Amino acid sequence: MDYLIEFWPILKRLIKYVTPWKKTLILAFFFLLGGSISEVLGPILISYFINNILSQHQLHLKLTLIIVFVFLTLQIISVFLNYFQSILFNKIAVRVINKLRKDAMNAALNQPINQFDCQPIGQIISKVTNDTEAIKDLYDTVIPSLFKSITLIFMILFAMFTLEWHMAIIATFIFPLIITIMLVYQYYSTPLLRKVRYYLANINNKFNEIINGINIIQQFGQQKRFKKNIEYTSHLHYQARMKILRLDSFLLRPLLSLISALVLCSFIFLFSYCTVGFFKVGVLYAFITYLGRLNEPLITITVQQSSLQQAIVAGERVFFFIDSPRQKYGKKNKILTNGSIDIKNLSFNYEKSKKNTLFNINVHIPSKSFVAFVGHTGSGKSTLANLLMGHYPIKNGQIYLDKKPINSISHYILRKHILIVQQDPIILSDTFFNNIALGRKVSEEEVWKILKTVHLLKLVKSMPKGIYSVLREEGNDLSIGQKQLLSIARILVMHPKILILDEATSNIDSGTERLIQKTLSFIQKNSTLVVIAHRLSTVVKADFIVVLKQGRIIEIGTHNQLLRKKGVYWKMYKFQLFKC
Template sequence: MDHLIEFWPILKRLLIYVKPYKKQLILAFILLLSGSISEVLGPILISYFINNILSKHELNLSVILTIIISFIVLQILSVFLNYFQSILFNKIAVKSINKLRQDVMYAALRQPISEFDSQPIGQMISKVTNDTEAVKELYDTVGPTLFRSIILIFIILFAMFTLEWHMAIIALFILPLVIILMLVYQYYSTPLLRKVRHYLADINNNFNETINGMNVIQQFRQQYRFEKKIKRSSHLHYMSRMKILRLDGFLLRPLLSLLSAIILCNFMFLFSFFPIGAFEVGILYAFITYLGRLNEPLIAITIQQSVLQQSIVAGERIFLLIDSPRQKYGKNKDLLKSGKINIDNVSFNYKNCKKNILENINIKISSKSFIAFVGHTGSGKSTLANLLMGYYPIKNGRIFLDNKSIDSISHCVLRKNVLMVQQDPIILSDTVFYNITLGRKISEEKVWNILDTVHLSYLVKSMPKGIYSVLGEEGNNLSVGQKQLLAIARILVSYPKVLILDEATANIDSGTEQLIQKTLLSIRKNCTLIVIAHRLSTIVEADLIVVLKQGKVIEIGTHQQLLNKKNCYWKMYKFQLSKY
C-alpha cells in the first residue's frame, strides 16, 4: 500500500511539467488515436473479404481492388500518423525535461552549505543527469505507449463486440488478470528499482571521487582499492538489475502469452462447440488477429509499467532534492554602512555532531580594522569564518553586522558586503577576464589595473590571448599561489564591507607574500579585514589577534600585547621563528 500511496503524488507532480504544452499534447494524442484506428480497421477489411468474397467465390475485381487499396492506404496512414505523433511527443519530452533539469539545478544551487558537507557530489550529479533522463522516458515513451495501448484495447474490444459478442466476452476476461499482474509487478519491482537508482548514483559518485583524486590515488598506489570499490558498486547494480529482469521475465511476456494462449483455446473450443454456420470463418480470422493485436498492447502496458516505475523512483529522488530545505536568509535589504561586527556568545556544532566546534565566542570588531584568527588545526577558525559568511544558521548566540543580526540580512546584501578568499579557490574553466569579473560589468582597463595590483599582469600578458585566454579545468595551468592571487583579484572589482581571507597566503612564496601585504593594507582603508592565518608573520600589523583553542577564545590582543603575555600565541610565534 505504501508503494501505491507514493506512486500517484509523484506521477501527478511529474505530469505538471507537460501542462504548458497542452495544445501540442492534445494534437499528439489525436494523431496517435487516428493512427491506432487506421491500424485496427485493417483486419475488418480482411474479414469482410473472407466472408463476402473469398468464401462465396464472388471475385468482383473492383471491390477487391477497393479493399486492397483501402488496406494499403490505412497502413500507410497509420505509419505517417504514428511518425508525427512520435516527433511531437519527443519534442514535448525534451522541453519538459529541460524545465525539470533547471528546477533540479536551481534547487542544488540553493542547498544549504551543510548539505554539501554530508551529501556526495556524485549523488547530486546523478539526480541531474541519470534520474532526469529516466523521467524523460515517462514523457516520450511511457505516456504515448500507454495511451496508444489503451486506445487499441478499447477499439479492438469494440470491434470484437461488433463482430461476435460471445467470443468478445471470453477475450474480456484477460483484462482483470492483467490488472492483477500489474499490481503484483508494481509491488515487487518498486524497492528493486530504488536500489538500482541508488547503486547507479553510487557508481557516478565513485567515478567522480576517483577522477578528482587521481593524483593521490596514483601517488599512494591505491588503484586496486578504488578499482574494487567501483567493481563492488557495479556488481550491486548488476545484481539488482538481474532481479528486475527475472521479475520481468516471469511476470510480463511469458505469463501474458500464456493467458492469450488460454483465451485462444477458448475461442477454438467455442468455434467447434457451436453448430456449423453459427460463426463465419472471416470472424474467426478477425478474432485470432485481434487477439494477437490485443496481446501486443497488454504486453506493452506491462513492459512500460517497468519503465514507469523507474521514472517514478527517479522522480522521487529528484523531488527529494527539490523539496529539501534551502539556504535561509533574512529579508532586510538595507545596505551595510560599515564593517562593524559583534559576535555575541556564539556556540556552534555541525549537523550530526554532538560536540560543539565553537564554545561561547564573544568578539567585538570595529569597522575598517584588521583582525586575525589564529590557532592550531581544528581550533574553529574556518568555522567562525563560515558563520560570518552566513553559510550556517546560528542556533546558540548571535552575530551582528553593522548592528543588524546576520539572520535578518538578505542574501543579496550579505553576498555583496561579506566576501571570502578561500585557501583552495575555485577557478572556472573560462577566460581570465570572466574569472575576475564573474559577470559583473567592468572595463578591460580596470581588469588590467586589478591584475597589476595582485601582480598577475606579467603572467596574463604572456598568455596567447591575454585576459581572454581560457584557463584549464579548475585552473590546472596555474600554480596554487596564482589561483589565490586571482581569487583576491575578484574581490578588488568591488570592495566589500567585510573581507575574510581563509589561509589565503599559505601557499604563496615570501616575496609574493610581501606584495600581497601591501595590497591588504590598501584594502584595509575600505573594509574590515579578517585574516585566518597560519603564518604569523603576515598578521603582526593586525589591530586585534584572536587566539582560538578547541573552539574557545583563549587570548585576544595586539601582536605585542600577546607576546608580552608569553602564553599560547608567544609559543606559536617563537616556534615559527625557530623554523624559519
C-alpha cells in the same frame, strides 16, 4: 495501498510539468489516436473480404481493388501519424527534462552549505543527470505507449463485440489476470528499482571521488583498492538489475503470452464445437488477428510498468532534492555602511555532531580594521568564517553586522558586502576576464587596473591573448599563489565591506605572501579584513589577533602583546620561526 499513496502524488507532479506544452500534447494525442484507429480498421476490411468475397468464390475486382486501396491507405496513414506523434512526444519530453534539470540545478545552487556537508557530490550529479534521464522516458515512451495501448484495447474490444459478442466475452477474461500481474509486479519491483537508482548514484559518486583524487591514488599505489571498491558497488547494482530482469522475464511477456494462448485455445474449442455456420471464417480470422494485436498492447502496458516505476522512483529522488530546505536569510536589504562586526555569546555545533565546535565567542571588530583568528587545526577558525558568511543558521548567540543581526540580513546584501578568499580557490576553464568578472558588469579597463593592483599585470600581458587567454581546467596553468591573487582580483570588482581570507596564504611562497599583504593593505582602506591564518607571518600587522583553542578564545591582543604574554600564540610563533 502504501505504494499508491506514494505513487500518485509523484506522478501528478511529473505530469504537471507538461502543462506549458499542453496544446502540442493534445495534437500528439490526436495523431496517436488517428494512427490507432487506422491500425484497428485493417482487420475489419480483411474480415469483410473473407466473408463476402473469398468464401463466396466470387471475384468482384472493383470491390477487391477498393478494399486493397483502403487497406493500404489506412496503413500509410497509420505510419505517418505514428511518426508525427513520436516527434511531438519527444519534443515535449526534451523540453520537460530541460525544465526539470533547471529546477534541480536551481535547488542545488540554493541548497544550504550544510546539505553539501552531508551528501556526496556524486549523488547530486546523479539526480540531475541519470534520474532526470529516467524521467524523460515517462514523457516520450511511457505516456504515449500507455495511451496508444489503452486506445487500441478499447477499439479492439469494440470491434470484437460488434463482430461476435460471445467470443468477445471470452477475450475479456484476460483483463483480471493482467491487472493482478501488474499489481504483483508493482509490489515487488518498487523496492528493487529504488536500490538500482541508489547504487547507480553511488557508482557516479565513487567515479567522481576517483577522478578528483587520481593523483593521491596513484601516488600511494591505491589503484587495486579503489578498483575493488568500484567493482563491489557495480556488483551490487548488477545484482539489483538482474533481480528486476528476472521479475520482468517471469511476470511480463512470457506469462502474458501464455494467457493469450489459453484464450486463443478457447476460441478454437468454441469454434470446433459450434454448429457449422454459427461462426464465420472471416470473424475467426478477425478475432485471431485482434487477439494478437490485443496481446501486444497488454504486454506493452505491463512492460512499461518497469519504465513507469523507474520514472516514479527517479521523480521521488529528484523532487526530494528540489523540495529540500533552502538556506533561510533575512529580509533587510539595507546596505552595510561601515562593515563593523560584533560576535556575542556565539556557540555553534554542526547538525550531525552533538559536540560544540565554538563556545561562547565574544569579539568586537571595528570598521576597516584588520583582525586575525589563529589556532591549531580544529580550533574552529573556518567554522567562524562560514558563520560570518551566513552559510549556517545561528541558534546560540548572535553575529551583528553594522549592529544588525546577521539572520535578519538578506542574501543579496550578504553576498554583495561580504566576500571570502578560500585556501583552494575555484578557477574556471574560461578566460582571465571571465574569471575576474564572473558575469558582473565590469569594463576591460577596470580589469587591467585590478590586475595591476594584485600584481598579475605582467603575467597576463605575457599571455598570447591577454585577458582573453583561456585558462585550463582548475587553473592548472597557474601557480597556487597566482590562483590566490586571481581570487583576490575577483573581490576588487565589488569593493566588499567585509573581506574574509580563510587560510588563503597557507600554501604559497613568501614572495607571493608579500604581494598579498600589499594588496590587503590597499583593500583595508575600504573594507574590514578578517584573516583566518595558520601562517602567523601573515597576521603580524593585524590590529589585533584572536587565538582559538578547541573552539574557545584563549588570548586576544596585538602581535607584540601576545608575544610578551608568552602563551599559546608565543609558542606557535616561536615554533614557526624555528621551523623556518
